Each structure stands twice: as C-alpha cells, then as structure tokens.
Amino acid sequence: MKYVIGIDLGTSAVKALLMNEQGTIVDEASRSYPLVHEKPSYSEQNPNDWVTGTKAAIQEIVKRFTEDVSTIVGISYSGQMHGLVLLDENNDVLRPAILWNDTRTTEQCKQIVEHVGQEELLRITKNNALEGFTLPKILWVKEYEPEIFNAVKTFLLPKDYVRFVMTGNLHMDYSDAAGTLLLDIEKSEWSQEIAAVLGIDLAICPPLVSSATEVGQLTEEFAKSTGLTTATKIYAGGADNACGAIGSGVAGDGKTMVSIGTSGVLLSYEESNSKDFEGKVHYFNHVVEDAYYTMGVTLSAGHSLSWFKERFAEGQSYNELFTGIDTIAPGSNGLLFTPYIVGERTPYADSTIRGSYIGIDAAHTKLHFARAVMEGIVFSLRDSLEIFRTSGKDITKMVSIGGGAKSPVWLQMQADIFNVTVYKLKNEQGPSIGACMIAAVGADIYTDFEEAVQACVQIEGKFEPNPENVEIYNQLYAIYQQIYTQTKALNEQLNLFR
Ligand SMILES: Nc1ncnc2c1ncn2[C@@H]1O[C@H](COP(=O)(O)OP(=O)(O)O)[C@@H](O)[C@H]1O
Numbered sequence: 001m002k003y004v005i006g007i008d009l010g011t012s013a014v015k016a017l018l019m020n021e022q023g024t025i026v027d028e029a030s031r032s033y034p035l036v037h038e039k040p041s042y043s044e045q046n047p048n049d050w051v052t053g054t055k056a057a058i059q060e061i062v063k064r065f066t067e068d069v070s071t072i073v074g075i076s077y078s079g080q081m082h083g084l085v086l087l088d089e090n091n092d093v094l095r096p097a098i099l100w101n102d103t104r105t106t107e108q109c110k111q112i113v114e115h116v117g118q119e120e121l122l123r124i125t126k127n128n129a130l131e132g133f134t135l136p137k138i139l140w141v142k143e144y145e146p147e148i149f150n151a152v153k154t155f156l157l158p159k160d161y162v163r164f165v166m167t168g169n170l171h172m173d174y175s176d177a178a179g180t181l182l183l184d185i186e187k188s189e190w191s192q193e194i195a196a197v198l199g200i201d202l203a204i205c206p207p208l209v210s211s212a213t214e215v216g217q218l219t220e221e222f223a224k225s226t227g228l229t230t231a232t233k234i235y236a237g238g239a240d241n242a243c244g245a246i247g248s249g250v251a252g253d254g255k256t257m258v259s260i261g262t263s264g265v266l267l268s269y270e271e272s273n274s275k276d277f278e279g280k281v282h283y284f285n286h287v288v289e290d291a292y293y294t295m296g297v298t299l300s301a302g303h304s305l306s307w308f309k310e311r312f313a314e315g316q317s318y319n320e321l322f323t324g325i326d327t328i329a330p331g332s333n334g335l336l337f338t339p340y341i342v343g344e345r346t347p348y349a350d351s352t353i354r355g356s357y358i359g360i361d362a363a364h365t366k367l368h369f370a371r372a373v374m375e376g377i378v379f380s381l382r383d384s385l386e387i388f389r390t391s392g393k394d395i396t397k398m399v400s401i402g403g404g405a406k407s408p409v410w411l412q413m414q415a416d417i418f419n420v421t422v423y424k425l426k427n428e429q430g431p432s433i434g435a436c437m438i439a440a441v442g443a444d445i446y447t448d449f450e451e452a453v454q455a456c457v458q459i460e461g462k463f464e465p466n467p468e469n470v471e472i473y474n475q476l477y478a479i480y481q482q483i484y485t486q487t488k489a490l491n492e493q494l495n496l497f498r
C-alpha cells in the first residue's frame with residue numbers, strides 16, 4: 001500500500017494528514033503557533049515556527065506508522081495565502097513573515113493603482129489591490145525597511161518556505177502566485193509590466209510550477225529528523241483555498257465551498273479566466289491546470305470566535321463554549337455582531353472598519369454574545385454569496401470546511417443564513433486533504449484530479465435550510481447590511497485612538 005502526506009500550513013496551526021492510496025485518511029497530527037499583532041493592523045508569524053511545527057507533526061505521524069516508511073511516496077502542501085517571506089543571498093529569513101490578514105499597506109495599495117492603473121491592474125492580475133496581497137507588502141518593506149529590502153534575494157509565500165527547508169529548492173506554484181498581485185494571469189508568468197512600473201526586480205520572484213509538479217526530494221537532514229527517507233518525493237502544492245476546494249470536490253463548474261478557518265471564504269469554481277467580476281471578488285488560478293476560482297474573503301471569521309473565546313471564555317473548549325447555544329433563537333434575541341476586528345476585505349475593502357455589537361440588552365448572556373459572533377461571521381460570508389448570486393450564479397448547495405465545520409450548530413446556521421443545502425465532509429480539513437490529493441496525482445496514484453476527487457472526497461452528512469429560520473435570517477441580514485455604512489465614519493474617528 002502506498003501513502004502520501006498532505007501538509008496544511010494554516011494560520012492557527014499546521015496540520016499533517018497521512019492518506020493511503022484508497023483515499024482514506026489513516027492518521028493526522030497538528031501543531032499550533034502564535035500569531036503576533038505587534039501593533040493594530042499588523043499580523044506576523046515567525047517562519048521558523050512553521051518549520052518546527054511541520055517537522056513535529058510529521059515526526060508524530062511517522063512514529064505511529066507501522067509499515068515501511070518508503071511506502072510514504074510523496075508529500076505536498078496547502079498554504080495560507082499571500083504572506084511575505086523574504087530571504088537573503090544565503091536563503092536566510094530577513095524578517096518575520098507579514099501575513100494575509102495584515103492591513104498596514106493601504107498607502108501601498110493606492111500607489112499600485114496610481115502607477116499601474118486600475119484597469120491595467122485588473123486586466124493583468126484579474127484582482128484589485130488589497131492590503132492582504134503580497135505585492136503591497138513588498139512595497140511596504142521597500143519604503144519602510146530599505147536595508148532589509150536591499151538585502152532581498154528571493155521572496156516566497158509561507159508554504160514555499162517550508163518546502164524550501166524540506167528540499168533545498170525554491171519554487172512557487174501558480175495558484176499561490178496568483179495571490180501575489182504580481183502574476184500575469186493570462187500569460188501565466190510574472191508580470192514584467194507591474195514589476196517595472198513599481199521598481200521591483202523580477203529576479204526576486206521564484207520559478208513558477210504547477211501544483212502537482214515534482215520539485216525535489218527530502219534533504220538528508222529533514223529525512224533523518226522526521227524518520228522519513230530521502231526517496232520521498234515532494235510536489236509543489238497550492239494555495240489553501242484552492243486545495244480546500246479540490247479537497248471538498250469543488251473541481252467542476254457550479255460547485256461552491258464555504259470555509260470557516262481563521263479567515264472565512266466563499267469560493268466558486270470557474271472554468272476560465274474570462275469572466276468579469278470587476279474585482280469585487282478575488283479571481284485566482286486553481287490547482288487544477290487551466291481552471292480558476294472566484295472567492296470572497298472575510299478577514300476574521302474563525303478568528304472572531306477564537307478572539308471571543310480567548311477574551312471572554314478563557315480556558316473553555318469550543319464544546320464548553322457552545323453548550324446551550326442551540327437553545328438561543330436565531331438572531332440571538334436582537335443582538336448583531338460584525339466580524340471586522342482586523343478590518344475587512346469582501347465586500348468592503350476597508351482596513352479602518354472595526355467590529356460592532358449592535359443591540360446589547362441587559363438580558364443578554366455570554367451565550368447570546370457567542371451566538372451573535374457565529375451568526376455575524378456567516379452574515380459576512382453571505383455578503384460574498386450575494387455578489388455571486390447577483391452575477392447570475394445559481395447556488396443551492398455548498399460543501400463546508402475548516403475548523404468551523406466541526407460544529408453542527410454552525411453548519412445549520414450556514415444552511416439557514418445562505419438558504420442552501422450544506423454538506424459536511426467526513427474530515428473537515430479540506431486543505432490538507434487537497435494537499436494529499438496533489439501528492440497522489442503527482443505520484444501517479446491517480447491519473448488526474450477528477451479521479452482523486454472520486455477517491456478522496458467523502459461526504460458525511462448534510463444540513464437542509466429550515467424555512468422558518470431562513471425567513472428570520474433574511475430579515476436580520478437586511479439589518480446587518482446597514483451596520484457597515486452606519487459605523488464607517490465612527491470607526492474613522494476612532495482610528496485616531498487605536
Ligand atoms: N470545535 C470547534 N467547533 C467550532 N469551531 C471551531 C472548533 N475548533 C475550532 N473552531 C474554529 O475554527 C477556527 C480554526 O480553523 P482552521 O481551519 O483550523 O484554521 P486555519 O486553517 O486558519 O489554521 C478557529 O478560529 C475557530 O473559530
């Protein structure tokens with residue numbers, strides 16, 4: 001029997017899955033690491049924490065593995081997108097990684113639009129300039145840390161750095177490169193035009209490869225420290241949302257995924273890159289060659305709930321926090337929450353907006369506040385759904401993945417607020433399943449992603465919308481939608497005090 005390992009380098013933790021050639025997950029391990037918010041709007045991680053966590057998770061799996069390790073034939077990756085890792089000429093890390101949910105780069109986004117031009121930017125990259133993307137982060141370092149910028153030899157995205165430590169080779173795959181805002185989507189190459197106009201030397205960009213490309217084998221050192229062999233082949237991998245999409249079977253037209261991880265994502269498969277969403281949603285390369293996907297992103301989805309738990313329910317598990325939450329009526333007895341605790345992306349690209357609780361009543365308990373957070377996160381994802389529906393997409397079912405899909409109450413809320421049938425996977429870790437599938441396709445265990453989806457995607461259950469709740473949530477959503485506009489100016493004033 002052959003096996004593959006899929007590594008999902010998430011924002012809260014790295015998760016490793018061991019999958020056999022029949023598509024069954026046989027073991028898993030994870031390690032969490034801190035997220036550092038040194039200042040409001042900053043969000044960084046130490047790339048060495050990713051490496052240490054990945055090594056420990058693989059060691060744990062290998063320790064429990066009772067067969068010959070040479071049967072673990074391949075490893076691939078799914079990675080949190082957009083994060084900037086800068087390496088010097090010795091391939092040493094120059095500064096902490098600046099992550100996807102770091103919104104310090106509003107000025108740099110304006111500069112990009114000014115120099116490249118909005119129309120040209122959309123034509124080349126299919127996306128708007130948003131704080132979370134990598135290019136504005138490169139420009140921020142250029143402006144504020146010139147010494148570091150001058151020492152840069154290569155930039156990588158998070159999973160590319162972990163892969164580099166494991167193989168000694170530098171690469172980036174198209175699905176992740178699409179999120180840098182430096183990729184010419186049409187030509188599938190780094191954009192000379194954007195780089196030239198912004199004074200960036202394209203030599204810092206790593207070679208581009210497809211997700212299932214073999215990019216090397218494990219270094220002796222990494223193999224030795226984890227118990228694997230140097231014969232294990234390494235495949236490039238992809239952006240976590242693209243991996244989550246194939247891991248949940250979203251590899252064909254009309255298929256939709258919702259993910260509540262640290263971020264929240266509503267993602268829809270696209271057969272081509274020819275549609276025009278005017279930059280309202282992100283438009284990226286899929287890990288499936290010549291396919292694409294569009295998605296809306298809530299910056300703090302699961303993060304809003306983990307924030308709530310850390311601040312107001314310290315020491316409680318999620319299950320303890322949720323006890324009794326299903327006894328509270330939809331709408332949390334008139335309490336609404338907007339999850340803009342680090343700013344927002346879709347539909348409001350706004351780094352200054354912050355979250356609100358609206359309608360606090362003396363009768364509300366901690367449970368009402370927790371439920372309102374969960375509902376607010378799903379309302380925010382509905383904002384993205386409305387963009388898709390307005391564009392003509394008929395969305396009636398979705399596969400739900402990410403840490404949030406562990407909670408049946410949250411899954412039912414998604415069915416009721418979106419008014420769709422929500423499917424739950426046997427294992428909610430779509431991105432690492434996707435990473436396993438990439439390794440399996442790379443290693444020729446499956447001929448293509450279609451075959452991999454057939455073998456690996458296992459649906460465990462479904463949640464149907466409850467018509468009564470749908471009606472209540474429709475009314476509440478109309479109120480929720482007004483909160484952004486009504487709190488925007490207030491947050492601009494409060495920004496001075498942050
Ligand atoms: N048991 C649970 N029930 C519901 N939600 C959970 C549970 N455990 C974690 N979560 C949510 O999942 C989020 C983490 O999801 P995950 O997909 O692991 O994130 P990431 O890939 O960003 O590391 C947490 O922030 C939390 O909101």
Ligand SMILES: O=C(CO)[C@@H](O)[C@H](O)COP(=O)(O)O
Pocket residue numbers: 010011012079080081082100101132179240241261262263264265282297
């Ligand atoms: O910025 C985005 C997508 O554009 C995020 O979705 C990141 O890719 C992080 O994902 P999670 O850690 O929440 O899975």
